Each structure stands twice: as structure tokens, then as C-alpha cells.
Amino acid sequence: MEIKDVIKKAYVKVSMESKNRNDALMELLKTSAAQKHIANQEAVLKDLLDREASFTTKVMAFVAIPHAKSDSIKEPMVLIGKSDAGVDWRENANFDESVPEDRVKLVFMILVPGQSKGNDHLKILAVLARCLASSSFRENLILENSTDRVYEMVINEIAGKLR
Numbered sequence: 001m002e003i004k005d006v007i008k009k010a011y012v013k014v015s016m017e018s019k020n021r022n023d024a025l026m027e028l029l030k031t032s033a034a035q036k037h038i039a040n041q042e043a044v045l046k047d048l049l050d051r052e053a054s055f056t057t058k059v060m061a062f063v064a065i066p067h068a069k070s071d072s073i074k075e076p077m078v079l080i081g082k083s084d085a086g087v088d089w090r091e092n093a094n095f096d097e098s099v100p101e102d103r104v105k106l107v108f109m110i111l112v113p114g115q116s117k118g119n120d121h122l123k124i125l126a127v128l129a130r131c132l133a134s135s136s137f138r139e140n141l142i143l144e145n146s147t148d149r150v151y152e153m154v155i156n157e158i159a160g161k162l163r
Contacts, residue, residue, distance in 0.1 A: 003155060003158055003159055004155065004159075005076070006076045006077050006078050006124065007077075007078045007080070007151070007154060007155060008033065008077075008151075009147060009148065009151040010031075010032075010033035011031070011033050011034070011077055011078060011079045011080060012079075012080045012082075012147045012150050012151050012154075013027070013028060013031055013079070013080070013081045013082070013147075014082045014144070014145055014146065014147050014150055015082070015084075015145075016028075016081045016082060016083040016087070016107070017083075018083070018087055019085070019087060019088060020087065020088045021052070021064075021087060021088065021089045021090070021104075022045070022049065024081060024083070024087045024104075024107060025045055025048050025049070025066060025107075025109070026041065026045055027081065028079045028081045028107065028109050029041045029044055029045060029079075029109075031079065033079075034077070034079055034111075037073065037074045037075050037077055037111075038072055038073055038074065038111070039071075039072045039073075039074065040072040041072075043070060043071075043072040044068060044070050044072050044073060044111065047068035047069070047070040047072075048066050048067075048068045048109070050068075051066065051067065051068055052066060056089065056090075057089075058089040058104055059129055059132070060132065060133065060138075061138075062086075062103065062104060062105040062106055062138060062142060063104065063105075063106045063107075063108070063132050063138060064087075064089050064104045064106070064107050064108075065107075065108045065109075065110065065125060065128055065129065065132075066107065066108075066109050066110070067109070067110035067111070067112075067121055067125060068110075068111055068112075069112050069113070069114050069116065069121060070111070070112075070113070070114050071113070071114035071115065072114075073111045073112060073113045073114070074113060075113065076110075076111065076112045076113065076116065076120060076121065076124075077110075077111050078108055078109065078110050078111075078124060078128075079107075079108075079109040079111070080106075080107070080108055080109075080150065080151075080154065081106070081107035081109070082105065082106055082107075082141070082142070082144075082145075082150060083103075083104070083105050083106075083107075084105070084145075085103070086102075086103025086104060086105050087103060087104045087105075087107070088102070088103065088104075089102075089103075089104045090102075105142050106132070106138065106141055106142065108128050108132075110124050110125055110128075127158050128158065131154075131157045131158050137153075137157055140153065141153060141154070
């Protein structure tokens, strides 16, 4: 699998408006690019939230990597959302304004069809987590407001690491 097969410029949204996790997940699922490849947004949201209920996908300061395998997904994709204000990723809680790291500013949503064989989504998750562990890479993404630049930065950072 090539990274450009699952991350496309149309899958990047740099101006997320949602303030909480559930709304942010649905905001990404409702993008026109995602709608083409999702048969039932509510079913995918449920799959994402079921996964979230077992263990949070907020993996580090400012970053969440929600993921789901669902029969409502037609092809693998990684949706990228960026929020300048930050998203409260905790259920039934509010930001602690004194701890900016509580907010999620980068969301990398990994979606794969339920009938997918193998663990490609886990490979994508591992590579993303490894790349995002670099604080300079995260900070540069957080500061960037251009869809084109966010896309290029992500592709360039992880391009050869899925092979």
C-alpha cells in the first residue's frame, strides 16, 4: 500500500470548528471527500466511539489518532483534521484551560473497510504515531494553515515508511 492511496489532499481539513470529540469525528466524516467512501456516517461514528470507549485515541500532546474498521467504509483512508482552538477529546468533560496539551489540535482518522484482510490500518497507525512523536513535526503541523502544505508535510514525513 502506498501512502498516497490512503492520504489525499481532499482528506485534509485545516479549519475544524468542533469543540468536542464526537462533533470533531462527525465533522471529518461529513467532509465531501469522506462522504464518497462512507456508506453510513452514523455507523462509522459508532465504530469510532466504540473503539474510543475501550481506550482513548488521544496518543500524545495535541494529537489523536481515532481509527475504525467498518463495513460502512468503502476504501481505506486517513482523514486529517486541524483545529487552531483545539478539541476537548475527553467524554463529558471540559478543557482545563491551564493545560493547553489537553486539547487535540491534530486528528488523524484512520478508516478501513470491515472486510479488509491484514493489518494495514495498524501499520498506518504505527507509522503515524512514530512520525508524530517528533515534537518539531507536530509543532510545524499545528502552525501550518495551508491544506496544501499540511498534505505535503505529512506525505513527505511518512512516504517511505509504510513499505
